[in-house]
Amino acid sequence: MGTSDPRGAGMIGEEFSRLPLRRVEVRPDDPPEQGVWPLTIPAVARFAAxxxxxxxxxVLVGENGTGKSTLVEAVAMAYGLNAEGGSTGAMNRTYASESGLHAHLRCIRSGGASRWGFFLRAETMHSFFTHQASAPSPWDPNFHHLSHGESFGALLDSSRFEGPGFYVLDEPESALSFTAQLALLGRLIDLTADGRSQVLLSTHSPVLASLPGARLLELGEWGWRESAWEDLELIDHYRRFLDGPERYLRYLV
Known part of the structure; x- marks a missing residue:
């Protein structure tokens, strides 16, 4: 994995020099096979190119199947994080369902930046908590004794989400109430405020998508496009539904 940016510092910006990861790209000597999943997903094909x-x-937003989880998974694994969630040292493994895209990627890191990272993947958190129970930490609760949302909250409040590092979250709102999502948003704001921590997030939540200063990428049949929060299709749908639920419900009944 590279430790410098071959394109020159001017294109990245001095303000990013302490962040763990500047860029992720396909290895030019080992590209993934064209026309084969996951490159059949427009956003993944754009990423590969x-x-x-x-x-x-x-922050990545978009409908189911647009490639959000595929992309964050590949980036997390290329960085050295476990496919089923955890830190760079996690070894928990239940079922290999990830694509092989990560094996074709290289990470362009910032010299001297933190190598710590954590991948919170909502769909595999149960197996991660089971793995933690097999070698319990004195600082952790028994996550399985908590509700789904409480266990996520306890994990987010732990030392795993403190200090410089690369934090990857795949649809973490699945377990969280509105107020819990606000608490997570506050944690992400705190993490990114120090200039040495980085967040890559996929979400369907308008709350989490509002992360201040985030680059918002909306995924779809067009690949991806940068968008402002208020212009996201996600936000438009929520506004329309809250303004008049009957306009949507009449198609369901």
Whole structure:
């Protein structure tokens, strides 16, 4: 994995020099096979062709099947994080369902930046908590004794989400109430405020998508496009539904 940016510092910006990861891109000597999943997903094909520059916070939004989880999974694994969630040292493994895209990627890191990272993946948190129970930490509760949302909250309040590092979250709102989502948003704001921590987030939540200063990428049949929060299709649908639920419900009844 590279430790410098071959394109020159001017294109990245001095403000990103302490962030763990500047860019992720396909290895030019080992590209993934064209026309084969997951490159059949437009956003993944664009990523393979152009790579992805990462600032302090990058948020991916879009419908199911647009490639959000595939992309964050590949980036997390290329960084050295476990596919089923955890830190760079996690070894928990239940079922290999990830794509092989990560094996074709290289990470362009910032010299001297933190190598710590954590991947919170909502769909595999149960197996992660089971793994933690097999070698319990004195600082952790028994996550399985908590409700789904409480266990996520306890994890987010632990030392795993403190200090400089690369934090990847895949649809973490699945277990969280509105107020719990606000608490997570506050934690992400705190993490990115120090200039040495980085967040890559996929979400369906309008709350989490509002992360201040984040680069918002909306995924769809067009690949991806940068968008402002108020212009996201996600936000438009929520506003329309809250203004008049009957306009949507009449198609369901």
């Amino acid at each position: 152009h790579g992805l520059d990462l600032g302090a916070a990058t």
